[in-house]
Each structure stands twice: as structure tokens, then as C-alpha cells.
Amino acid sequence: MYHKESASGSNPTLPRGVLAAVLTPMDEDLTPDHKAFTAHCLRLLAAGCHGLAVFGTTGEGTSLSTDERLAALEALVENGVSGEVLLPGTGSCALTDTVRLSRAALEVGAAGVLVLPPFYYKDTGDDGLFRFFAEVVERVGDDRLRLYLYHIPQMTGIDLGLPLISRLIEAYPGVVAGTKDSSGDRERITTLCREFPDFSVLAGTETLLLDTLRSGGEGCISATVNVTSRLARRVHDAHAAGRDDEAEALQKRLTELRASIEGYPMIPALKRLMAELTGDEVWRNLRPPLSGLDEKRAKDLLSGLPLSELL
Amino acid sequence: MYHKESASGSNPTLPRGVLAAVLTPMDEDLTPDHKAFTAHCLRLLAAGCHGLAVFGTTGEGTSLSTDERLAALEALVENGVSGEVLLPGTGSCALTDTVRLSRAALEVGAAGVLVLPPFYYKDTGDDGLFRFFAEVVERVGDDRLRLYLYHIPQMTGIDLGLPLISRLIEAYPGVVAGTKDSSGDRERITTLCREFPDFSVLAGTETLLLDTLRSGGEGCISATVNVTSRLARRVHDAHAAGRDDEAEALQKRLTELRASIEGYPMIPALKRLMAELTGDEVWRNLRPPLSGLDEKRAKDLLSGLPLSELL
Numbered sequence: 365m366y367h368k369e370s371a372s373g374s375n376p377t378l379p380r381g382v383l384a385a386v387l388t389p390m391d392e393d394l395t396p397d398h399k400a401f402t403a404h405c406l407r408l409l410a411a412g413c414h415g416l417a418v419f420g421t422t423g424e425g426t427s428l429s430t431d432e433r434l435a436a437l438e439a440l441v442e443n444g445v446s447g448e449v450l451l452p453g454t455g456s457c458a459l460t461d462t463v464r465l466s467r468a469a470l471e472v473g474a475a476g477v478l479v480l481p482p483f484y485y486k487d488t489g490d491d492g493l494f495r496f497f498a499e500v501v502e503r504v505g506d507d508r509l510r511l512y513l514y515h516i517p518q519m520t521g522i523d524l525g526l527p528l529i530s531r532l533i534e535a536y537p538g539v540v541a542g543t544k545d546s547s548g549d550r551e552r553i554t555t556l557c558r559e560f561p562d563f564s565v566l567a568g569t570e571t572l573l574l575d576t577l578r579s580g581g582e583g584c585i586s587a588t589v590n591v592t593s594r595l596a597r598r599v600h601d602a603h604a605a606g607r608d609d610e611a612e613a614l615q616k617r618l619t620e621l622r623a624s625i626e627g628y629p630m631i632p633a634l635k636r637l638m639a640e641l642t643g644d645e646v647w648r649n650l651r652p653p654l655s656g657l658d659e660k661r662a663k664d665l666l667s668g669l670p671l672s673e674l675l
Numbered sequence: 676m677y678h679k680e681s682a683s684g685s686n687p688t689l690p691r692g693v694l695a696a697v698l699t700p701m702d703e704d705l706t707p708d709h710k711a712f713t714a715h716c717l718r719l720l721a722a723g724c725h726g727l728a729v730f731g732t733t734g735e736g737t738s739l740s741t742d743e744r745l746a747a748l749e750a751l752v753e754n755g756v757s758g759e760v761l762l763p764g765t766g767s768c769a770l771t772d773t774v775r776l777s778r779a780a781l782e783v784g785a786a787g788v789l790v791l792p793p794f795y796y797k798d799t800g801d802d803g804l805f806r807f808f809a810e811v812v813e814r815v816g817d818d819r820l821r822l823y824l825y826h827i828p829q830m831t832g833i834d835l836g837l838p839l840i841s842r843l844i845e846a847y848p849g850v851v852a853g854t855k856d857s858s859g860d861r862e863r864i865t866t867l868c869r870e871f872p873d874f875s876v877l878a879g880t881e882t883l884l885l886d887t888l889r890s891g892g893e894g895c896i897s898a899t900v901n902v903t904s905r906l907a908r909r910v911h912d913a914h915a916a917g918r919d920d921e922a923e924a925l926q927k928r929l930t931e932l933r934a935s936i937e938g939y940p941m942i943p944a945l946k947r948l949m950a951e952l953t954g955d956e957v958w959r960n961l962r963p964p965l966s967g968l969d970e971k972r973a974k975d976l977l978s979g980l981p982l983s984e985l986l
Contacts, residue, residue, distance in 0.1 A: 394770070394810075421795075421796075426768040426769065426795040427768055427769050427770065427793065427795070428769055428771070429741065429767075429769045429771045429772045429775075430740065430741070432769070432771060456740075457737040457738055457768075458737065458738050458739055458740045458743070459705070459738065459962055459963060460739070460740045460743060461740045464740075481964070482738065482963065482964045483794075483795065484732075484737040484738070484794065484830055484831075485732075485830065485964050485965060486829065486830060488940075488964040488965055488966070489966070491966050492963050492964035492965055492966045493963070493964050495963035495964070495966065496963035496964050499705075499963055518797065519795055519796065519797060520795075521832055629799075651770055652770060652793065652799075652803050652804070652806035652807035652810055653792070653793045653796050653799040653803035653804050653806070653807050654796060654799055654803055655799070655800070655802050655803045655806065
């Protein structure tokens with residue numbers, strides 16, 4: 365049972381700063397490669413990531429079965445990735461899957477869970493969406509739960525509007541703890557930071573990292589951080605130290621790097637980059653409906669990027 | 676392993692005629708109620724349905740975990756519903772879930788499986804979609820597989836275009852056996868029937884039942900058939916017997932009945948009707964994000980329908 369009283373209040377372990385939306389390396393048979401996955405997570409932490417959002421859009425989370433997500437999560441923790449830095453995607457169209465995945469995330473000590481709205485049915489209204497998230501909180505039934513609303517309408521076709529977010533925060537203060545906002549809408553992010561001061565706002569792209577931090581948000585969770593984490597961390601640290609001009613210059617370079625990748629299908633492009641940067645063929649595999657980048661586009665991508673600045 | 680040669684040729688057990696997109700009754704804790712589910716399936720067959728498409732959009736299939744779908748499928752067959760009449764929805768964003776569900780459907784002797792395209796990622800292109808369905812066929816690896824492509828762009832945001840369908844039929848003739856087309860687009864259905872004569876075309880609404888049969892299609896799979904199966908069957912039988920005027924008159928009445936329900940959220944309205952018609956409270960429960968019809972709208976719905984003509 366969820367207890368309103370004990371869940372509220374600030375939580376120092378809440379995800380903040382630079383989080384990678386971690387790619388999931390897969391074997392040739394398209395099974396997550398736990399060894400390469402762990403190595404990549406540890407490398408991202410060493411490169412400056414504060415946290416790791418695994419099994420999000422970039423991590424092909426919805427392309428994995430619940431059992432596959434559970435096995436990969438357990439493998440990460442067993443192999444030395446601390447649960448505290450993890451923000452696993454536990455979203456699913458099926459309430460029962462989200463509950464099962466969220467409980468498992470708590471069991472490994474995850475900092476929070478990133479939850480998509482159920483994305484099959486459209487136009488079900490705020491009441492249905494509220495009821496979904498409320499059932500997740502009630503069924504997980506653990507005051508340690510920190511639920512992040514994952515707003516990515518270009519994939520889900522679902523708008524998590526401010527009235528719904530407000531209603532969820534009011535019902536479950538401290539537990540409905542934040543959001544990853546992948547709308548790319550600077551205005552919306554600023555509004556969220558202003559309207560909900562005790563709610564953690566993380567932008568879905570590092571292009572908005574400095575803007576979000578300046579608006580009082582917590583940072584970003586981004587796909588491209590798989591290869592830009594060192595620079596993204598420097599933006600964060602310069603801002604935290606009050607070195608505004610430096611932060612701005614670094615953000616400009618970070619935005620340029622991101623822009624060099626944005627013209628390509630994001631997940632195929634990032635996996636192709638990882639294959640190049642690590643020399644590991646495991647990065648060439650994607651689960652359908654995603655496909656690898658064709659060689660012509662891969663060549664364009666690689667020739668347009670300063671590889672030594674990445675990873 | 677899939678063998679091209681042995682899969683082709685006509686299959687007398689392919690689903691055809693009037694199929695219900697079966698509702699899934701749920702207990703108060705939102706678990707599928709196997710007893711009420713079986714009773715409903717047997718009642719639909721007794722009322723004239725040729726087949727039962729369980730776990731589709733109407734059956735809240737994507738709101739159930741894979742384990743829940745498997746348990747409900749097994750319960751149906753154990754309790755006396757013949758596998759031959761079943762066309763279970765086995766679609767999922769996760770390839771491995773679709774494979775597991777499709778294998779289980781074959782194990783209970785299902786006539787076929789109804790497979791959504793993976794619906795999280797958008798704009799991945801025909802190559803990615805082709806690869807998804809191809810991997811399903813290859814991984815199920817059973818010549819008895821009869822895969823129906825489930826086209827419902829208003830939920831999935833994915834267009835299964837004719838070039839993709841053509842490519843799949845060519846790669847897996849007889850195995851990629853048909854489609855449920857929920858576009859509501861009469862022209863598209865006619866084109867599918869004409870372009871792919873050995874491919875089973877089932878319309879997603881009984882409004883198009885007679886049109887589809889006259890175009891050479893196989894029939895319909897429809898949500899409202901949960902309550903209109905007797906009349907829908909009479910349309911089918913009048914057409915089959917060449918009684919064209921009678922078929923047309925019956926279709927007109929069937930279309931009117933459907934129209935009386937179409938102004939309401941479909942699945943909530945149908946569950947509310949089932950609660951009224953059976954007196955069983957189990958029909959009042961829906962998994963979020965779906966919600967029950969509010970009482971005012973329920974009253975409108977019930978007062979506008981000739982309940983004695985239904986079920």
C-alpha cells in the first residue's frame with residue numbers, strides 16, 4: 365500500500381544531471397548482450413554520466429519482452445553497475461508488465477522508473493491515463509517508488525498535459541517525482557520547471573541541457589549522450605560552478621555535435637557510431653522494426669563527425 | 676524452419692465469415708475472468724459466429740501481459756472452445772513476445788494469428804516492418820502458421836501499405852495468409868481483394884460485411900459483432916445462398932445497429948451493453964487507459980438500442 369505521508373519530501377538520490385538514454389547492444393540473434401551492455405554502462409559512468417536511463421526509446425525497451433528487460437537489469441547489477449544510478453524504462457501497454465518491471469527496479473535499488481503512458485489506445489482521455497499511473501503506484505505499493513512520466517508524443521501519440529501531471533503530483537507527491545520531456549519544446553520545459561518546483565524535469569535532448577538547468581530543471585536524459593557524455597558533463601559542471609560563459613560555449617559545441625547526428629535515424633546512427641568507436645560488431649544489430657544504417661549513410665555520418673571527441 | 680513449398684495452397688480451415696473481435700471480461704482486480712470469457716465465446720459461436728478473434732483491440736489484448744494472454748488462451752481451449760475457431764491477437768512491440776504467443780496459438784490448434792505491426796517506433800519504413808514479420812514467420816518456424824496482418828493505423832500510427840503486403844505474400848505465400856483491415860476504407864478493401872486473390876481479406880467492421888463478401892473477401896472481424904452476431908450471420912448466409920435482396924435488407928439493418936453504437940467509445944459501450952444483456956457485473960471492468968462509460972452516456976446508449984435484437 366502506498367502511504368502519502370512517508371513518500372513526500374526531498375530525495376537526495378533522485379536522478380539529476382546528465383543521464384544517457386542507454387543503447388542496448390544485441391547479439392546476432394537479437395538477444396541483449398549482457399556483457400557488452402554492462403561494459404557500455406560502466407564506460408558511460410566513467411565518462412561522466414550521473415545516471416543511466418536503460419530500456420527507454422533509445423534502448424529499444426519496448427522491443428524487449430518483460431522477461432528480457434528483467435534479465436538484462438539483473439545482469440547489470442550483478443556485474444557491478446550500482447542500482448542507484450539506474451532509471452529503467454518500465455513502460456508498457458500492459459499495466460501488469462509495468463508493475464512487475466517497476467517492482468524489479470525497486471528491488472535492485474534503482475533511483476526511479478521511467479514510465480510511458482499506455483500507448484496503444486488513443487484519445488482515452490486524462491481519466492484513463494490518470495487511472496493507469498495511479499494503478500501503477502498503488503499496485504507497486506512501495507513508498508520508495510520514484511515514478512518519472514515519460515512524455516514522447518511523437519512515439520506514443522499521447523499528450524501528457526499539464527492538468528494531468530498536476531493531478532498526478534497532487535495525488536502522489538514525491539512518488540510521481542519527475543518527467544523526461546522529449547517533446548523538444550523549450551517553452552513546455554520552462555513551464556514545467558516553473559509550475560511544479562518540487563518535480564524533477566529532465567529534457568529529452570542535451571541541446572536543452574543548459575536551458576533546462578537554468579530554468580531550475582534537473583538535467584537531461586538523451587540518446588546522443590551515449591557518445592557525448594564527456595562534453596555534456598562539462599556543460600553541467602561549468603553551470604554548477606557558476607562559470608556561465610564557459611557553460612555557454614561548451615553547450616554550443618555540444619549542440620553542434622548533436623546536430624551532426626540528428627539528420628540520421630537516431631538509434632541506427634548511434635549504434636553504427638558505437639560499432640566504429642568500439643570495434644565491437646555487437647553494435648551492428650537492431651531489433652525490427654529498426655534497421656541498421658545503410659553503408660552509404662554510415663559513411664556520411666562517420667565522415668561528418670570528430671570521432672575523437674566522442675564516447 | 677519455414678518451408679515455402681508445404682505452406683502454399685488453399686486451407687479449408689482459414690477463418691472466414693463472421694468473426695467477433697471478442698471482448699475480454701475482467702474481474703474487479705482487472706484480471707481476465709476465464710469462466711466468463713469462455714461462456715461469452717461459446718455464446719458467440721451459438722449465435723452464429725464462424726470464428727473468434729480474441730485479444731485484439733476490442734479484447735484489450737495489448738493491455739494484457741504475454742503471460743495473461745497465454746493463460747486466457749489455454750483456459751478457453753481447456754474449457755471447450757475449439758482451437759480451430761480461434762484467431763488470437765499475438766501482436767506486440769516485442770518480436771519475442773509475438774513469437775511466443777504465435778507458437779502457443781499453433782499449439783492449441785488456432786486457425787491463424789492476427790499480428791499488429793510493432794507500434795512503438797514510427798516511420799521506420801517498410802524494410803523494418805518486413806523484417807519484423809519475416810522474423811516472426813522464421814522464428815515460429817512452423818508450416819501450419821497462418822499469419823493475418825492487422826491494419827489499424829488509427830491505433831498503431833503505422834501504415835501497412837500494399838507494396839509491403841505484396842512483398843510479404845511473395846516471401847511467405849500461404850503463411851502470410853490474410854489481413855484484418857480496420858481502416859474503414861471500402862476502396863482499400865476492394866483493392867486488396869482484387870490485387871491479392873489468394874489472400875484472405877476481412878473487414879474490421881460489419882458495416883462492410885456484404886461489400887467485402889461481394890468483392891471476394893472472406894468476411895469481417897468486428898467489435899460490435901459481440902452483440903450483433905445473429906444478424907451479421909444472417910447477412911452472410913443470405914449472401915452465400917445468393918439471396919441478394921434479403922442480404923441487402925439485412926445489411927441495412929445491421930449497419931443501423933452498428934451506427935447506434937458508433938457514437939460512443941466503442942469498447943466501454945460494448946462492455947456496458949454486455950453488463951446489461953447478461954446481468955453480469957464482470958463486464959463493467961476495463962483496464963486503464965480505458966474507462967467504463969459514465970452513467971449518463973450509458974443511459975443514452977441503452978435507450979437508443981433495441982436490446983432484444985442483440986447478442
